[in-house]
Amino acid sequence: MRHLIDIKELSVDEIDELIKVANDIIANKEKYSHKCDGKKLATLFFEPSTRTRLSFEAAMLELGGNVLGFSESSSSSVSKGESVADTIRVVGCYSDIIVMRHPKEGAPLVASEKSTVPIINAGDGGHNHPTQTLTDILTISREKGRLNNLTIGLCGDLKFGRTVHSLATAMSRYSGIKFILISPDELKIPEYIKKNVLEKNNIEYLETKDIEEYLPELDILYMTRVQKERFFNEDDYVRLKDYYILNKAKLEKAKKDLSILHPLPRVNEINTDVDDDPRARYFEQALCGKYIRMALILKLLEIK
Numbered sequence: 095m096r097h098l099i100d101i102k103e104l105s106v107d108e109i110d111e112l113i114k115v116a117n118d119i120i121a122n123k124e125k126y127s128h129k130c131d132g133k134k135l136a137t138l139f140f141e142p143s144t145r146t147r148l149s150f151e152a153a154m155l156e157l158g159g160n161v162l163g164f165s166e167s168s169s170s171s172v173s174k175g176e177s178v179a180d181t182i183r184v185v186g187c188y189s190d191i192i193v194m195r196h197p198k199e200g201a202p203l204v205a206s207e208k209s210t211v212p213i214i215n216a217g218d219g220g221h222n223h224p225t226q227t228l229t230d231i232l233t234i235s236r237e238k239g240r241l242n243n244l245t246i247g248l249c250g251d252l253k254f255g256r257t258v259h260s261l262a263t264a265m266s267r268y269s270g271i272k273f274i275l276i277s278p279d280e281l282k283i284p285e286y287i288k289k290n291v292l293e294k295n296n297i298e299y300l301e302t303k304d305i306e307e308y309l310p311e312l313d314i315l316y317m318t319r320v321q322k323e324r325f326f327n328e329d330d331y332v333r334l335k336d337y338y339i340l341n342k343a344k345l346e347k348a349k350k351d352l353s354i355l356h357p358l359p360r361v362n363e364i365n366t367d368v369d370d371d372p373r374a375r376y377f378e379q380a381l382c383g384k385y386i387r388m389a390l391i392l393k394l395l396e397i398k
């Protein structure tokens with residue numbers, strides 16, 4: 095039985111295969127509409143979510159399966175003091191696969207050690223978010239036709255942004271990748287990502303505060319929200335939240351074939367005047383999330 099807790103657990107070949115299946119689902123939806131007949135997916139969300147939870151639910155429904163779960167832990171027995179381990183053992187009796195989001199780093203890993211069904215990490219604190227990365231990679235491959243030889247700008251909250259950590263980890267395995275890490279000093283990417291991921295894989299990167307200087311070089315600009323819920327101090331959040339605001343005027347210097355991505359939700363970091371620029375691809379990206387999650391469900395349930 096396989097879980098998906100960290101993107102590293104999937105080889106590059108397995109990611110390629112998931113992309114292939116997702117593209118086939120997009121082209122031949124009917125072929126997949128009964129693949130999960132009789133199967134149930136449980137969503138256990140101990141933290142807010144719109145896209146991740148609903149795209150997993152839509153994915154399972156489009157595969158012919160059913161969904162159950164909770165979107166607020168206050169409505170589950172967790173509010174009575176039940177442990178994650180016990181919750182998981184019980185939910186495994188009612189479902190074939192579990193998607194879990196939790197504010198504590200490592201909670202889905204602990205859950206997977208107790209689970210009798212596959213567990214998918216849908217975000218654990220400021221740590222990892224592997225299925226957002228699969229979404230991002232499918233989007234990049236569809237936009238660019240390749241996953242190598244790309245200059246990728248990661249911009250915003252690189253410290254607490256779990257999607258950034260998983261994406262940097264995954265993209266570091268492709269060749270010719272260069273990262274421009276754009277953040278205020280307080281929100282720089284963690285040292286462990288620099289040492290154990292970027293430097294270990296000999297990935298070229300530079301850190302800067304200045305989005306405008308490097309914008310003309312980028313093939314991908316991955317914007318992120320400042321992660322309000324991870325701050326200890328409201329004043330720090332208020333000071334940093336509008337550090338970057340991308341707008342139409344700033345994009346004049348960018349490449350014509352830049353792809354602007356964002357895991358969403360957006361707050362102020364991308365002005366709405368960017369939305370109708372053909373380079374804005376974040377809503378297409380959200381759609382990709384459903385298809386790659388369909389492919390992932392099939393893989394973990396071992397359905398051909």
Ligand code: NCD
Nearest residue numbers: 145146217257319357358359
């Ligand atoms: C992201 C998350 O939850 O980490 N959202 C998502 O899953 N699309 C990004 C965010 O909340 O900023």
